[in-house]
Amino acid sequence: MKCFYIFKDKSKKKKGDSRSAPELRNRSGPDTSPLNRTSRSLPSPRSITELYKEKEHNLRAFSFEELREATHGFSRLLKIGEGGFGSVYKGTIRPVDGQGESLLVAIKKLNKYGLQGHKQWLAEVQFLGVVNHPNLVKLLGYCSVDNERGIQRLLVYEYMPNKSLEDHLFSRALPTLPWKTRLEIMLGAAEGLAYLHGGLEVQVIYRDFKSSNVLLDQNFKPKLSDFGLAREGPTGDRSHVSTGVVGTYGYAAPEYVETGHLTSHSDIWSFGVVLYEILTGRRTLERNRPTSEQKLLDWVKQFPADSKKFSMIMDPRLRNDYSIAAAKRVAKLADNCLNKNSKERPFMTEVVGTLKLAIQDSEGTSTSSSIPSQSRLAERKANRV
Numbered sequence: 001m002k003c004f005y006i007f008k009d010k011s012k013k014k015k016g017d018s019r020s021a022p023e024l025r026n027r028s029g030p031d032t033s034p035l036n037r038t039s040r041s042l043p044s045p046r047s048i049t050e051l052y053k054e055k056e057h058n059l060r061a062f063s064f065e066e067l068r069e070a071t072h073g074f075s076r077l078l079k080i081g082e083g084g085f086g087s088v089y090k091g092t093i094r095p096v097d098g099q100g101e102s103l104l105v106a107i108k109k110l111n112k113y114g115l116q117g118h119k120q121w122l123a124e125v126q127f128l129g130v131v132n133h134p135n136l137v138k139l140l141g142y143c144s145v146d147n148e149r150g151i152q153r154l155l156v157y158e159y160m161p162n163k164s165l166e167d168h169l170f171s172r173a174l175p176t177l178p179w180k181t182r183l184e185i186m187l188g189a190a191e192g193l194a195y196l197h198g199g200l201e202v203q204v205i206y207r208d209f210k211s212s213n214v215l216l217d218q219n220f221k222p223k224l225s226d227f228g229l230a231r232e233g234p235t236g237d238r239s240h241v242s243t244g245v246v247g248t249y250g251y252a253a254p255e256y257v258e259t260g261h262l263t264s265h266s267d268i269w270s271f272g273v274v275l276y277e278i279l280t281g282r283r284t285l286e287r288n289r290p291t292s293e294q295k296l297l298d299w300v301k302q303f304p305a306d307s308k309k310f311s312m313i314m315d316p317r318l319r320n321d322y323s324i325a326a327a328k329r330v331a332k333l334a335d336n337c338l339n340k341n342s343k344e345r346p347f348m349t350e351v352v353g354t355l356k357l358a359i360q361d362s363e364g365t366s367t368s369s370s371i372p373s374q375s376r377l378a379e380r381k382a383n384r385v
Contacts, residue, residue: 131195165216165274271351283296
C-alpha cells in the first residue's frame with residue numbers, strides 16, 4: 001500500500017545522549033501548536049509536550065548496545081516488519097535490575113535515510129508516553145544516539161504475537177478470522193479511538209487508522225500502533241488543525257486530502273473504510289480485480305445494506321458463518337462514517353455503541369454459534385505453524 005508524505009516545518013535534529021529524555025522542538029507550526037491563549041480568563045488545556053514531561057520517567061532509556069544485543073545484531077531472522085520508517089525486530093530485553101525473566105519486545109529501528117524521520121519518532125515517544133488505554137500499544141522505552149558513528153533512533157514496544165488485522169484479513173497463510181472476532185477487534189479499536197478523541201486532557205487525532213496498524217495480542221485483543229502521524233486536535237474556537245497531507249492512500253478522508261484541514265472526523269472516515277474491509281475481506285484498493293471492483297468504496301455502493309444483493313459483498317471465506325442482521329448494521333455504520341459531510345459522521349462513542357449492538361445481533365444466532373472462540377483460533381494457528 002503506497003503512502004504519501006508531504007511535510008511542512010521540518011524540525012532540526014539536536015544531538016543528545018542516548019539516556020536523555022526526548023523533547024519536542026520547533027512545534028510552533030499550525031498543526032501542533034497548543035491553544036492560542038487569547039484570553040487569560042479561560043484555562044488552557046495542556047499540550048502533549050506538557051503532559052509528557054509529567055510521565056517521561058515511565059519510559060526506559062535504552063542504550064544502542066542493549067537493543068543490538070536484544071536483536072542479535074538486528075538479525076534478519078528476527079525481522080517481523082518493515083515500512084517507510086525502517087524495520088521492526090523481535091527482541092528480548094533484560095529487566096532493569098537484572099532480576100526476573102527477560103521480556104519479549106518489538107523494536108522499531110528508524111531508517112535514517114527514510115522519508116519518515118526524527119519528527120515522527122518524537123511524536124511516537126511523546127504521544128505514547130502520555131496515553132494509557134488497553135487498546136493502545138504500550139511503549140516501553142526508546143533509544144536516541146547522536147555521535148560520531150551516526151544517528152540512531154529506536155522505539156521499544158510490547159510484543160504483539162498475532163501480527164495485525166491486515167494479516168488476518170488478507171493473508172491466505174493464516175486461518176480465516178471469524179465474524180464475531182472481527183467485530184470484537186473493531187470494537188476494541190473503536191474504544192481506543194474514542195479514548196484518543198475524548199478521554200484525555202487534550203484531543204488526539206490518530207491520522208493513520210488502517211488495518212495494518214491494528215495489532216493483535218495473544219488473545220486477539222486489538223491495540224492501535226504507530227503514532228508517528230498523530231496530532232493534537234483543535235482547541236479553543238478553532239474547528240480544525242492545518243497540516244501537510246500525510247497518510248496511506250485509500251484511508252485518508254477526502255476533505256483532509258483536499259484541504260489539509262484535520263479533525264477527529266478524519267479518523268472516523270478511516271474507520272469506515274476498515275469496517276468495509278472486515279465485511280468484504282477485500283483491501284481498499286486491489287488492482288488485480290476488474291476495473292469496476294478495484295476501489296472498494298466504489299464497488300460496495302452497488303450493494304446497499306437494505307438491498308437483496310447486500311450479501312454479495314460479504315467475505316466468501318466466512319462461508320456464510322455470520323449474522324446477516326449484524327452485517328447490515330455494520331454496513332450502515334460504515335456508510336455513516338463515510339459521509340462526505342464530515343460533521344454528519346458519528347462520534348467514536350456512537351460507533352462503540354453500534355458495534356456492541358452488532359455483537360449482540362451475532363450472539364445466539366445459528367451462524368455465530370459455530371464460530372470458534374479466540375482461544376480456539378489461536379490453537380488453530382499454532383497447529384498450522
